[in-house]
Amino acid sequence: MLDILNLEKQFGGIKAVDNVNLHVKEHEIHAIIGPNGAGKTTLISQVAGELMPDAGQIRFMGRDITFMRPAQRARKGLARSFQITSVMLPMTLLENVSMAVQSRKGHSFRFWHAAANDRELIDEAVMALDAVGLSNRANRVAKEVSHGEHRQLEIAMAIAMEPRLLLLDEPMAGMGQEESMELVAVLNEIKKHKTILLIEHDMDAVFSLADQISVLVYGKIIATGGKDEIRANPEVQQAYLGES
Amino acid sequence: MNSCLPRTLSGIVYTGVIVVLALMPVFVQLSGQIFYLDIFSRIMILAIAALSLNLLIGYGGMISLGHAAFLGIGAYCVGIPVYYEIYNGWIHLALAIVACGVFALVTGAISLRTKGVYFIMITLAFAQMVYFTFVSLEEYGGDDGLVIELRSEFGSWLDLEDNIALYYTIFGVLLLSLFFVHRLVHARFGRVILGSKFNERRMQSLGFETYRYRLVCYVISGIMCGIAGLFLGNFTSFISPEMMDWTRSGELIFMVILGGTGVLFGPVVGAGVFILLEVWLPQIITFINGLGLGAKLPHELWHLIFGVTLIAVVLFGRGGIHGLLTRKKRP
C-alpha cells in the first residue's frame, strides 16, 4: 500500500533519513522504532508531504505521490497525527474532529448553512470521539483539556478522516501508564480495518500492536521483520533494545 | 418566554446600537441636528468596510493594511461612470463588484503566498499602487479628485438624492452585511477560514487547501468593501485618491480592533466609537476653552487624547470594546 523507495533527507550536515526503503502492506500495523533523533518524524513528515525529500520516491496505492501537497495526500487517504499535539486550540474537541469529517465530505465552499447544526458532520465526529473515549468532553475547548486528552484528540481527528493509511507519530508520547493501555486498546480496535504506520517509543505498545517492525538508527533502517525476528536480531539489541 | 430578547450585556448594547441607528433620522428630524445624519451615514459605511476587514483579520488572521484600496475603487466605480453621465446605480454596483473582485483575486493570489509581516507589507504595497494610479489619472482629477454631481440611480422607487433615503439604504445594506457575515462564518466555509487562522498546518494535513479558501475569503471581503466604497462615493459626492491612503487602511484596522476582532458586531461599534470620538473630542476642547478657565488648551490636543484613548482600549480591554462588555470577574 505504501512504498518508500531510496528516500533521503539531509539537514545541514546530518543525514536525517538515509536511503530508506520501507513497504507497508494493507491491514497491517508497521511500527518504526529507533532512538531519539533517529529520523522517525522526518520520515513521516515526508510521507505526509510536509517535507520534500532530497531524493527517492514515495508511492501510495500504486501512485507516485512524492510531489503532492499535504492536503492532496490527505484527501487520497493519508492521515497523520503529530508527535507534538497540533490542533485548533481555541475550538472545542467536537469542532476539531468535525473539521476532519468536513474535509472528506467534499469541498467546503458552502457559505450558508451552519456547520454546528450539521448532522452529517456531528454524528461522525461524535463517533470518532467516542472511539477514543472523549465523547464526554466533546464541548470542552481544546486549550483547556489535559495532555492525555490532547493525545486522544490527535487520534480522533486522524481516524475521523477515515484514511486508508494512518501515520501515527508517537501517539503515546507523554502519556501515563493507564492512558497508554487505553490507547493500545483503541488502536487494537482500529487495527481491524485500517493500515497503520506507527512510530512509538513505548516497547510494550509496539510489541503488542505491530505486525512488522522496522528499526531506524541514524537515518538508516537496520532491520525489518516480525516481532521475534526483531527481538532476536543482535544488531538491534546492541543499537537500540539493549540501551532502553 | 422572552427567548428572543438579548440577555447578555453585549447583546443588549448591540441591539441598542441597531435601534439607535434605525431611529437616528427621526431624532435628526425632531432635533434639527442634521449634522448627525451625515455622521451616522459615514459610520455605517465605514462599519460595512470594517466588517469586511474583520472577515480577514478577525476570522481569517490575515492582517491587510491595504483595505482602503477597495473603498477607493468602489467609490471610483461611481465617480468615473457619473463623469461620463452614466447614472445607473446597477451599472455602478456591477462595476464595483467586478473591479474589486478582480483586484482582490489578482492581489490576493500573490499576497496570500506570504505570511505575517510580509502579508501586511505586500497588501500595503498593492494599495499604494492603486493610490498612485488614481493620482496619475489626470482625466479623473488626479490628486484633486472628482466631484460626483448626481448620485447613483437605482430606479424610480429609490431616490438617493434624498439624504434620508440614502441613510436607510446604507442601513439596510449594513444589516444585510451583518447577516451575510454571520451565515458565512458559521458555515463550513467559515469553519475552514477560522481553522486556518488557528492552525494552518493542521488544516492542510486534514486535507484543506487553505490557500484557496483564503483567496475566496479575500475576494468576498474585497467585494464587500467595494460596495461600502460605492456608498461612500454617493455619500461624500466628492472622491479623491486620499480615501485610499494607507492611513485610511490603518483606521479601518483600528475600528476592527476597537470593536473586538472576530466579533460579528465589533466593527459596527468600532466604527461608531472611532468616528464619534473624532467628532466629539474637538468639540469638548472647544467647550472647555469656552468656560474661560484661564489657560487655553491647544485645539490639536484632541489628536493626542484620541490616540491615547484608542491605545488604552486596545491595551486594557483585551478583545476591544466587546472584551470590555463580556469580561467576567476573576474570582
Ligand SMILES: Nc1ncnc2c1ncn2[C@@H]1O[C@H](COP(=O)(O)OP(=O)(O)OP(=O)(O)O)[C@@H](O)[C@H]1O
Ligand atoms: N527542520 C529541521 N532542521 C534541521 N534539523 C532537523 C530538522 N528536523 C529534524 N532535524 C534533525 O534531524 C534528525 C532527526 O530528527 P527527527 O525529529 O526526525 O527524529 P526522531 O526520530 O523523530 O526523534 P524523536 O524520537 O526525538 O522524536 C535530528 O538530528 C534532528 O535534530
Ligand SMILES: [Mg+2]
Ligand atoms: Mg519524532
